[in-house]
Amino acid sequence: MLTLVPQQSASNEPVISARNLVKKYKDFAAVDGISFDIAPGESFGFLGPNGAGKSTTMRMIGAVSTRTEGDLSIIGLDPNVYGPEIRSQLGVVPQSDNLDTELRVRDNLLVYGRYFGLSRSYLGPKADELLEFAQLTEKAKARVDDLSGGMKRRLTIARALINNPRILLLDEPTTGLDPQARHILWDRLFRLKEQGTTLVLTTHYMDEAEQLCDRLVVVDKGTIMAEGSPASLIRQYSTREVLELRFGSENNAAVAKRLKGIGDRIEELPDRILVYADNGEHELARVTELGLNPVTSLVRRSSLEDVFLRLTGRSLIE
């Protein structure tokens, strides 16, 4: 028996490194040549619409999908060769919960821990600690099917932490949850981040990416469109503020022509017109000076949604 211990890097060497990563299904390239590095302790996000290749990338990082081309290194190991070794250091929260519905809540944690070859003496106290972390202590003996969506999600995250993973992979962690459940989940994830866990997550929610990610890449059609911190991406690809104007769906197109010269840039959507400017109120005044009276107007700060719109010409959630 050979024992292989993944190299421990004390330095800031990336824990995940991808170069020209490609994944093809027959002729379709789900991931089409992406490169990125993720540093230890970093919280890194993949932001993009459905079908952008986020989940495929996550499966490759999770060492459950083999790449078609390019290089990929996770904790210094090649996932094509060292699948079990890499997976032993990961915590995985998949897009749809895959809890063991035949087992009770606490047993889910214990049994999952045994898949990692962890001892009973370690798993007992660890399971209790994680149940408390996930605010599920009272539900320890409940059936999985009796949990709410948010609880199931928290249990899935608790389960992913059973092996003290070096990297936690979260594929759309809050999709389908109500706002309150999302905030509880964000709070838990933020604690993990504070404790130095490397988080890698995908999302199509801008607010989620802004809350949780130190750095992110915007992906579309299997390629990386932009990379940076949420704030720097907004600075680079958008203005400080956005003025949203609605003139009624019939009139938007006609009015947009007359708005030339207002703001830095104008984006015309089916239901509204977006005016990008550093001072939204100022531009609104200029619009009314032109004799145009919008049905509604709103000045807001730029978000990653605007970055995405700028980069791809499409909204994130369609």
Place this chain on the structure above:
Amino acid sequence: MSTVKANSATQAPLVQVERPLLLPSIYAGNARSVMRRGILATAKTNWLIVVSGFFEPVFYLLAMGIGLGTFIGDIELPGGQTVPYAAYIAPALLAVSAMNGAVFDSTWNVFFKLNFGKLYDGMLATPLGPFDVALGEIMLALLRGLVYACGFMIVMQVLGLNLSWTAILALPVVLIIAFAFASFGMGITSYMKTFQQMDWVNFVMLPMFLFSATFYPLTVYPEWIQWIIQALPLWHGVELVRGATTGMLTLDMLWHLAYFAVMIVLGMTLTTRRLKALFLT
């Protein structure tokens, strides 16, 4: 509010995977965790179904062997020895129960997990590889087969149907039969997508049960039918178990064992490849 222990880069990793020399990228040497999960899940949810499975061959034995058997009398074995009818069919029923238990666990059980639960997705996100999952599920089927076989052996002993001390050899033989059926069953199930397709399993199993020299000797058939039955696995199982419980050990048994050895290797290869294709794409 609790805190979960952080996992800084400087901390030694908690899990250290021991690389098995065999199949390193698809096997983590931890199939027992999959089996134990199955035992726990069975104990918590469907133990009644498991218990009911024990009675099926017992009912057959009582109805056909004891009931119908009184009208049939003794049967002559190929070796020339004559045995009571119940002692003739009891070992066959034991082989059938091993087959049924293994096939149920590896087909229906696995079918649900593949198509309705996402259990294997979760397992394969851990160090476990497809070979661990396949082997663990099959070990569970074997364990169940062993429990049935032990129970049935006790019934046979009480009814005086074990004619020789060699009957004890029927237990390892039953495990081999179960292993072969389970490994193949799981591989085939991985192709099935609908309940209609699952019915084909029963369509194959029932005639095999009825015609594999279970209730009467093979010699009643014309030669070409004999060939077909000898190509099917259950007949080999019936011959092995019957040889053990009636004390007729022959060198032919090595051929039967070789048949199952090949079936196990092919079945495990098929199952592991299929799991790899389905989950590690």
